[in-house]
Amino acid sequence: MPESLRIVLAEDSVLLREGLVGVLERFGHEVVAAVGDADALVEAVAAYDPGLVVTDVRMPPGFQDEGLRAALALRAERPTLPVLVLSQYVQRAYAAELLDTGDGTGVGYLLKDRIGQVEQFAEAVERVAAGGTVVDPEVVRQLLRRRRDPLAALTPREREVLGLVAEGKSNGAIARELVVTEAAVGKHIGNILGKLDLPPAEDTHRRVLAVLAYLRG
Amino acid sequence: MGQGSHGDRVGLGIPPEHPLLVWSGPVAAAYRGRVIDFRGRNPLRAAGYLVGGVLVGAPLLVGMLVLGVVGAALSVVLVGLPLLVLLALSGVPVGALERWRLRLLSGLGEVRHAPTPPGTAPRRTAASPKYVQYEGDAAARRCTAPNDAGTHPTSRDRLGPATVPDPHRTPPEPGLTAWARLRLTEQATWRELAYAVLLAFVLWPLDLLVLAFALAVPGAMIGAPVQLAVSADTSGDTRIVKLWLIDSYPQAAVCAAAGLVLLLALLWPLTLYARARAAFARLLLAPREAETERRLAEVTRSRARLVAAFDAERRRIERDLHDGAQQRLVALSMTLGLARLDAPPALAGQLAAAHEEAGQVLGELRELIHGIHPQVLADYGLADAIADAADRSPVPVEVSLELPRFAESVESAAYFAVREALANVGKHSGATRARIDGSYQDGRLLIGVRDDGCGGADPAAGSGLTGLADRLAVLDGTLTVTSPAGGPTVLRLEIPCPSR
Numbered sequence: 001m002p003e004s005l006r007i008v009l010a011e012d013s014v015l016l017r018e019g020l021v022g023v024l025e026r027f028g029h030e031v032v033a034a035v036g037d038a039d040a041l042v043e044a045v046a047a048y049d050p051g052l053v054v055t056d057v058r059m060p061p062g063f064q065d066e067g068l069r070a071a072l073a074l075r076a077e078r079p080t081l082p083v084l085v086l087s088q089y090v091q092r093a094y095a096a097e098l099l100d101t102g103d104g105t106g107v108g109y110l111l112k113d114r115i116g117q118v119e120q121f122a123e124a125v126e127r128v129a130a131g132g133t134v135v136d137p138e139v140v141r142q143l144l145r146r147r148r149d150p151l152a153a154l155t156p157r158e159r160e161v162l163g164l165v166a167e168g169k170s171n172g173a174i175a176r177e178l179v180v181t182e183a184a185v186g187k188h189i190g191n192i193l194g195k196l197d198l199p200p201a202e203d204t205h206r207r208v209l210a211v212l213a214y215l216r217g
Numbered sequence: 218m219g220q221g222s223h224g225d226r227v228g229l230g231i232p233p234e235h236p237l238l239v240w241s242g243p244v245a246a247a248y249r250g251r252v253i254d255f256r257g258r259n260p261l262r263a264a265g266y267l268v269g270g271v272l273v274g275a276p277l278l279v280g281m282l283v284l285g286v287v288g289a290a291l292s293v294v295l296v297g298l299p300l301l302v303l304l305a306l307s308g309v310p311v312g313a314l315e316r317w318r319l320r321l322l323s324g325l326g327e328v329r330h331a332p333t334p335p336g337t338a339p340r341r342t343a344a345s346p347k348y349v350q351y352e353g354d355a356a357a358r359r360c361t362a363p364n365d366a367g368t369h370p371t372s373r374d375r376l377g378p379a380t381v382p383d384p385h386r387t388p389p390e391p392g393l394t395a396w397a398r399l400r401l402t403e404q405a406t407w408r409e410l411a412y413a414v415l416l417a418f419v420l421w422p423l424d425l426l427v428l429a430f431a432l433a434v435p436g437a438m439i440g441a442p443v444q445l446a447v448s449a450d451t452s453g454d455t456r457i458v459k460l461w462l463i464d465s466y467p468q469a470a471v472c473a474a475a476g477l478v479l480l481l482a483l484l485w486p487l488t489l490y491a492r493a494r495a496a497f498a499r500l501l502l503a504p505r506e507a508e509t510e511r512r513l514a515e516v517t518r519s520r521a522r523l524v525a526a527f528d529a530e531r532r533r534i535e536r537d538l539h540d541g542a543q544q545r546l547v548a549l550s551m552t553l554g555l556a557r558l559d560a561p562p563a564l565a566g567q568l569a570a571a572h573e574e575a576g577q578v579l580g581e582l583r584e585l586i587h588g589i590h591p592q593v594l595a596d597y598g599l600a601d602a603i604a605d606a607a608d609r610s611p612v613p614v615e616v617s618l619e620l621p622r623f624a625e626s627v628e629s630a631a632y633f634a635v636r637e638a639l640a641n642v643g644k645h646s647g648a649t650r651a652r653i654d655g656s657y658q659d660g661r662l663l664i665g666v667r668d669d670g671c672g673g674a675d676p677a678a679g680s681g682l683t684g685l686a687d688r689l690a691v692l693d694g695t696l697t698v699t700s701p702a703g704g705p706t707v708l709r710l711e712i713p714c715p716s717r
Contacts, residue, residue: 013544019551026555058592063536065596088539089583091593092608093601112543113579116550116572118558142608149613 005029005129008048010041010055010067011086016112020054023115027122037061038070045074045081052129056112057087057094068094075101084108084128086115090138096216099133104209108134108168124168133168133208140166143215153195161188166211170204260484263491264432266321267424270494273314274421281307281417302397308409309385309400311416312502316381319502322495323380384408384504386511405508412501420494427490431483434458438476441469524691528629535590543582550575594632598622603653603664606636610651611643612668618655621716623662630692631664631712634685638666638708641681646670646706662694662712672704682708 007024009031011017021031033044037060045053053074055067071083079102087094087109095109108128114136115121124134140163144151151159164174171189175182189207193200196214201207284304291297384405388395400406437444437458444455445463454464463469504512553572560568594602600618607614622628635653642651648670655664686696694712 013540015548016544016551019548023551023555026558058539064592088543089587089592091596091601092605093593093597111583112547113550113576113583115547116554116576116579118551118554121554145613146608 005051005125006032006048007052007054007125008032008041008044008050009034010036010038010044010053010059010070012036012056012059016056016115020115023118023121024054024125026118027125029125038066041067041070042074052082052084052125054084054086054125057085065094068097072097072101075107079103080106080131082106082108082129082131084110084125084134086110086112087136088112090136090142092139092142092216095135095139099135099209099212099216104212105133105205106131108132109139110134110136111138127168132205133212135167135208135212137163137167140215143212146215150196154192158188158192158195161185162192162211165189165192165207166215168204168208260488262321263488264428266318266491266495267428267487269318269321270416270424271421271428273311273318274416274424277311277413278417278421281413302401305410306397306400306406308411308413309406311413312405312409313383315412315416315498316383316502319381319495319498322491381499381503382509384502384508386515405504408501412498424494427487431487432480435476435480435483438479439473441472441476442466445469521691524630524688525626528626531590532595535586535592538582538586538589543579543586546575546579546582550579590629591632594628595625599628599631600655602628602632603635603655606632606639607653610639612639612646612648613650614639614642615650615652618653618664620655620657620662623714623717627662627692627712627714630685630688630694631662631710634689634696634708634710635664635666637681637685641674642666642668642670642706645674646672646704648704648706657716660713660715662710662714664710666708668704668706670704670706671702672700672706673702674698674700674706 007029009017009020009024011020011034014036017034017036021034024031032048032050035041035044038055041053041055044050053071055071057065057068059067068085068087071085074081075083075098083098083101083106085094085098085108088111090111098107098109101107106128108124110121110124114124128134143166144159144163151162154162160178161174164177169177171182171185175185178185190200192198193207193210198210198214201210281304284300284307288297288300288304292301385403386399388399441455441457441463444457445466448455454462456462457472461472463472550572553568553575557565557568557572591602591605593605598620599622600620603618604616607616623631639651642648646668648668651666651668653664653666655662657663682696682698689696689710689712692712692714694710697709697711698706700706
């Protein structure tokens with residue numbers, strides 16, 4: 001069991017807020033504050049100094065992107081504060097802004113749909129809290145679609161692996177997902193980085209950032 | 218309908234719906250084959266118009282005299298004042314009736330089936346055979362009624378007989394008081410009153426005089442043999458129009474023949490008088506240019522309000538779905554996910570299936586909501602929203618946009634136009650790649666969508682571009698599509714607007 005996290009949660013829908021508290025507590029974490037708007041989120045972070053912030057994008061009063069703005073402001077103030085942003089839609093712009101805060105580590109951007117996959121969601125929460133980068137597969141899919149030309153050099157399997165790398169998955173996780181050995185995954189990744197002219201990186205976080213930067217380019 | 222066959226029938230002056238109104242003869246023959254509306258030249262219609270004038274004018278004289286005299290007499294005790302107001306407003310119904318009567322003589326000899334004037338046909342060039350420019354209101358019309366032969370009906374035909382438009386405004390609120398207050402301040406009301414007074418005191422007696430001279434005198438002459446026969450057993454002679462004494466049938470026959478000639482000779486002046494009379498009525502009763510322009514401005518404003526309301530409604534629906542169904546589905550999916558963790562193996566399969574289903578519904582709902590109104594448009598503006606739409610396109614799209622933020626209406630109209638264009642690229646063009654360029658220069662937003670597809674796109678064939686052109690027209694914007702066979706298809710939109 002990974003260590004228990006102290007989490008500040010911001011979500012304006014009571015139904016979802018209660019549900020999220022339930023899920024997070026089910027995995028042994030402590031929700032120290034559950035608030036319903038962006039201002040309360042900033043206050044709660046100042047008051048509780050949590051190990052992770054989980055926030056919705058769209059919140060009162062304007063119902064635009066207040067949650068994201070608050071998350072960005074928090075990251076600007078404390079670049080090491082892990083933040084996981086939940087969005088009803090995939091917006092590349094949201095993900096891009098998040099990844100540009102701090103050094104791009106300890107941030108996550110997920111569709112709300114993913115909360116339903118409770119185990120994967122819990123895994124993402126822990127990865128972000130540990131300084132990892134988690135990007136929703138949907139965002140990665142869009143990014144992959146954008147840079148079609150250079151990616152044409154990759155085999156279908158390599159593109160699949162690249163997508164999983166961009167989502168922030170470790171070699172082990174990728175191997176489990178594709179039902180292959182870790183060594184095979186390592187070989188694919190080596191090929192990908194070579195074909196795309198990216199520097200080889202053993203560290204998962206650095207590798208994710210390099211791949212994402214390339215895809216966004 | 219072929220121009221030739223129709224032209225012959227019209228040339229005979231026989232409206233197809235009135236087979237009995239046959240008019241022929243040398244004058245008609247002279248016009249045979251020419252495509253002219255004879256409604257204004259048909260003597261029967263002219264006579265009918267004048268008879269109607271007498272039937273309206275005579276009772277009007279009585280009514281106005283009664284109202285005026287009683288009103289003036291009673292105004293001393295204030296009771297008469299409403300009657301005088303009523304008198305002032307009496308021109309309004311008279312004007313409406315007279316405008317309606319003008320339909321009888323509508324189309325004062327205009328050419329009915331003119332070839333399409335150059336300005337109203339879709340502009341086409343040899344280099345791009347499928348080049349259609351949408352501009353303003355005309356867009357819809359040009360798209361729905363393209364006609365290469367140039368024989369499509371003019372607006373007159375579609376509206377039936379030409380009607381004289383109502384010069385009055387619509388009262389801002391219901392109720393008789395509001396109506397009367399508005400009418401009394403309108404210039405058109407007073408023009409109508411002037412016309413009513415003229416009709417009651419001058420025009421209808423004049424109409425009667427013309428009718429009497431042009432029809433009654435020849436009529437009496439033609440009837441000479443009958444009159445002679447009737448008077449045969451009394452005096453044995455008869456006096457026609459109190460002038461000529463007739464006592465034999467040969468004399469009567471000559472008189473009748475002369476009457477017939479006179480009748481035919483007088484039909485032309487009669488028609489001329491009726492047309493002059495109608496032109497005078499039209500002068501006073503038709504809306505002035507300023508009144509037409511004001512109505513147009515009203516319609517333009519209400520159209521802009523409609524579009525704004527449509528946009529607001531879209532956002533409301535998006536908000537409702539986001540706050541309601543979507544949140545509940547996420548919560549349901551979460552509950553199912555948690556239940557799966559602790560479920561006994563017997564239930565695990567069914568729970569997994571339910572969970573999967575909920576996830577798929579959630580995905581579909583997400584796409585639906587995004588299609589209604591994308592949140593990124595409100596948050597980040599046009600450039601990001603278009604880039605997002607390009608990401609979703611099945612055809613690779615290169616995007617190059619340098620845009621500031623604009624008013625919501627501008628961003629939304631431009632965004633949906635680009636999205637429609639991208640949808641067409643994906644569906645019809647067979648293109649392998651597309652490109653979107655956008656810039657903001659000299660107060661004009663310019664966006665171009667180009668693909669390398671097979672071209673030949675027909676905007677008239679229900680591609681959804683017509684509605685978008687209309688939306689842009691509300692903002693004084695234009696949408697241009699060039700799509701020669703063989704490609705490429707280029708769609709350009711241009712909106713004059715300030716940046717935010």
